[in-house]
Amino acid sequence: MDFTELTAPELRCLLQKKEITAREVTIFFLQRCKEINPKLNAYLALFEEEALKQAQMVDRKIKEKEPLGLLAGIPLAIKDNICLKDFVTSCASKILENFYSPYNATVIDRIRTQDAIILGKTNMDEFAMGSSNENSYFGPVRNPWDLSKVPGGSSGGSAAVVASDLALAALGSDTGGSIRQPASFCGVVGLKPTYGRVSRYGLVAFASSLDQIGPISKNVKDCALLLQVIAGQDVNDSTSVNLAVPDFLSCLDGNIRGLKIGVPKEYFSATGREGIEPDVERAVKKAILDLESLGVRVEEISLPHTEYAIAVYYLVATAEASSNLARYDGVRYGYRSSNHTNLLEMYKNSRSEGFGTEVKRRIMLGTYALSSGYYEAYYQKAQQVRALIRKDFEEAFKKVDCLVTPTSPTVAFKFGERVEDPLSMYLADVFTVSVNLAGLPAISIPCGFSENELPVGWQIIGKLFDEETVLKVAYAYEQTTEWHKKKTCGLGI
Numbered sequence: 001m002d003f004t005e006l007t008a009p010e011l012r013c014l015l016q017k018k019e020i021t022a023r024e025v026t027i028f029f030l031q032r033c034k035e036i037n038p039k040l041n042a043y044l045a046l047f048e049e050e051a052l053k054q055a056q057m058v059d060r061k062i063k064e065k066e067p068l069g070l071l072a073g074i075p076l077a078i079k080d081n082i083c084l085k086d087f088v089t090s091c092a093s094k095i096l097e098n099f100y101s102p103y104n105a106t107v108i109d110r111i112r113t114q115d116a117i118i119l120g121k122t123n124m125d126e127f128a129m130g131s132s133n134e135n136s137y138f139g140p141v142r143n144p145w146d147l148s149k150v151p152g153g154s155s156g157g158s159a160a161v162v163a164s165d166l167a168l169a170a171l172g173s174d175t176g177g178s179i180r181q182p183a184s185f186c187g188v189v190g191l192k193p194t195y196g197r198v199s200r201y202g203l204v205a206f207a208s209s210l211d212q213i214g215p216i217s218k219n220v221k222d223c224a225l226l227l228q229v230i231a232g233q234d235v236n237d238s239t240s241v242n243l244a245v246p247d248f249l250s251c252l253d254g255n256i257r258g259l260k261i262g263v264p265k266e267y268f269s270a271t272g273r274e275g276i277e278p279d280v281e282r283a284v285k286k287a288i289l290d291l292e293s294l295g296v297r298v299e300e301i302s303l304p305h306t307e308y309a310i311a312v313y314y315l316v317a318t319a320e321a322s323s324n325l326a327r328y329d330g331v332r333y334g335y336r337s338s339n340h341t342n343l344l345e346m347y348k349n350s351r352s353e354g355f356g357t358e359v360k361r362r363i364m365l366g367t368y369a370l371s372s373g374y375y376e377a378y379y380q381k382a383q384q385v386r387a388l389i390r391k392d393f394e395e396a397f398k399k400v401d402c403l404v405t406p407t408s409p410t411v412a413f414k415f416g417e418r419v420e421d422p423l424s425m426y427l428a429d430v431f432t433v434s435v436n437l438a439g440l441p442a443i444s445i446p447c448g449f450s451e452n453e454l455p456v457g458w459q460i461i462g463k464l465f466d467e468e469t470v471l472k473v474a475y476a477y478e479q480t481t482e483w484h485k486k487k488t489c490g491l492g493i
């Protein structure tokens, strides 16, 4: 049986009816992974033995008529910056290449409790810093739609495995767009929850005030299901919020009549290299018209501080990263250089040999922005403008229920195209970073294809803790299109 056409609830239902077994499903996906992953480099590790053990447990539960978890038998992939006990959590960095996590992230415990099957860990930009997956110590991931193009980043591995049916869904992390932008480049669905909705315990920290874990899936329903499982307060993360988790599946009724949708004019007016590609603009504008035909009211709104978002993000994120990454010193974690004659040299050489170029660039930028004499001019100023960006959204949400924008100004680009010019790479996040700065929830869903057959995604942004409206609108739109059903080509299978 071909399991790639099934949604998570459909698969679970077939298991329950004993038409299929979790073992069959797991073997099917592992087999595909072994065949196809060498072309993509999307998985860093596959856990064959462990996955089959989990499948056996699910099959036993079914046989003995024990209650089944919400994710029973669902094969999932996990970004390699999320800790999985007794397995390597490398963050795609040489410095953590041999780091075996001694504990599980909270999201791992939650999906395991619901009987999910973890197939493996996915490739990413080193420490989640990047927009193309070219910053991985273990080599780049290829885009399954066109192997000469990047899959986006930093959760490019997770997006690529979902797009090529090497897992039913995946977990990624999003600090400035790392779930949504690769989802958009790979033609899948990716959601960044509200800051505080999902526990960050066991997520290797990049920029702690921005990071969130979220689902990547083939359709909105699976995305809602995965969010349902991972959301909720956690005593191990004091920034997770004590709020009841709504029933995200029950809000997917397709009825969005009467909702007010805002279109931020600044997202369409940028010019030059920050501007939107015509194919992206066309697809997103068409999607807005389609949404209107479902009975919503669309109005133009303004987010006046949008132009500062990239600058603010790259100050706040690098400042936090420079502090978070100070712990990798060759003593407590990971790689230690053998080339040293004293302690200071050991620290220095372990870090300079263990970290890649982009990570070092960010540590230096962040250290500079926090240094005495510059702190007020850079870091503090960035925090003040961050407050203004947040306020822009608060004002907008007094008038509308959610906002729609393109996810990224372009479709997937070629390998090497932006590597020499970090600023052009940073601009890939121009439409996603504000959402993290304001802590809001946002989803990217497919809305068409460019002329050269690459997926285009658009973004729906909601009010704080209003993932329900985001999912509801995404689902209603998805029901009217076939974009999410189109399969990747170019893999020779």
Ligand code: GLN
Pocket: 128, 129, 130, 131, 153, 154, 173, 174, 175, 176, 177, 178, 179, 206, 317, 429
């Ligand atoms: N591409 C952005 C960066 O490099 C976002 C990364 C992320 O969300 N983890 O910082």
